[in-house]
Amino acid sequence: MSQASASVFVRCSCGRLHWGRYGAAGLLLADPARGVLLQRRAWWVHHGRTWALPGGAIEAGETAVNAAAREALEEAAVPVDAFRAVAASVVDHGDWSYTTVLALADGAEARAANTESAEVRWVDPDDVPGYRLHRDFAAAWPDLRDRVGQELVFVVDAANVVGSRPDGWWRDRHGAAERLRDQLAKLAEAGVPDPDDPAVTWWPRIILVVEGRARNVQSVPGVEVVAADTDGDSKIVEVVARQKAKVLVATADRELRRRVAAHGASILGPGTLRTRLDEL
Numbered sequence: 001m002s003q004a005s006a007s008v009f010v011r012c013s014c015g016r017l018h019w020g021r022y023g024a025a026g027l028l029l030a031d032p033a034r035g036v037l038l039q040r041r042a043w044w045v046h047h048g049r050t051w052a053l054p055g056g057a058i059e060a061g062e063t064a065v066n067a068a069a070r071e072a073l074e075e076a077a078v079p080v081d082a083f084r085a086v087a088a089s090v091v092d093h094g095d096w097s098y099t100t101v102l103a104l105a106d107g108a109e110a111r112a113a114n115t116e117s118a119e120v121r122w123v124d125p126d127d128v129p130g131y132r133l134h135r136d137f138a139a140a141w142p143d144l145r146d147r148v149g150q151e152l153v154f155v156v157d158a159a160n161v162v163g164s165r166p167d168g169w170w171r172d173r174h175g176a177a178e179r180l181r182d183q184l185a186k187l188a189e190a191g192v193p194d195p196d197d198p199a200v201t202w203w204p205r206i207i208l209v210v211e212g213r214a215r216n217v218q219s220v221p222g223v224e225v226v227a228a229d230t231d232g233d234s235k236i237v238e239v240v241a242r243q244k245a246k247v248l249v250a251t252a253d254r255e256l257r258r259r260v261a262a263h264g265a266s267i268l269g270p271g272t273l274r275t276r277l278d279e280l
């Protein structure tokens with residue numbers, strides 16, 4: 001009859017007690033004009049009076065993103081539609097884990113909204129170390145600081161990725177590109193691992209560059225389709241060059257890899273991408 005409560009301490013193999021049977025999550029909300037949203041914990045909660053992120057225990061069946069959004073709403077009155085989750089950074093202890101959900105806000109309102117929260121404040125990221133921080137947040141902050149305000153743009157060379165598997169795509173290039181687009185839309189929700197840090201997953205903005213007979217494929221939520229009039233490779237380089245964010249490009253074309261790497265992009269091989277898409 002009884003459902004195990006998520007709001008308990010867990011004795012962890014690291015030797016410490018942690019909050020949340022199913023782990024815990026917090027929201028790192030960044031607003032370009034105001035900084036990051038910190039919360040001062042009420043005096044009576046664990047690690048009271050310290051500053052940290054809005055967050056708490058993950059409930060049974062809840063994703064880390066859902067939990068972070070729910071806690072930010074309950075504790076700081078941040079509306080769930082006022083931000084876009086761009087990445088998750090996980091500290092995994094085996095018996096317990098903490099997920100920081102990095103999100104971008106544009107004008108989101110916030111205020112101390114329940115009794116666990118004494119105050120919420122937008123803080124310049126450079127000023128964060130000057131606050132009296134919760135021990136775990138203080139330890140995580142140097143890595144998180146580097147990711148504040150970042151996002152990942154994933155640019156996919158449609159012709160190259162479609163052509164990487166001999167499944168009859170040449171009979172219907174338009175249909176094959178549409179199938180790839182629809183799989184990528186699922187990937188936009190599921191996320192992609194950071195090329196350099198396995199603890200980080202991004203929910204990328206995805207740009208699919210199409211050409212030739214696939215030119216009229218339309219965009220869908222999660223995937224922006226860009227058509228090349230003539231040369232697909234040059235269009236991909238152009239798209240990569242205008243991004244301010246971190247860029248990942250999916251192609252096996254060696255010359256194109258060289259050209260986008262010159263703009264700072266990382267590379268994902270079509271085989272690795274197709275394997276990931278097959279898992280979705």
Ligand SMILES: [Zn+2]
Pocket residue numbers: 012013014015016018093096
């Ligand atoms: Zn632990």
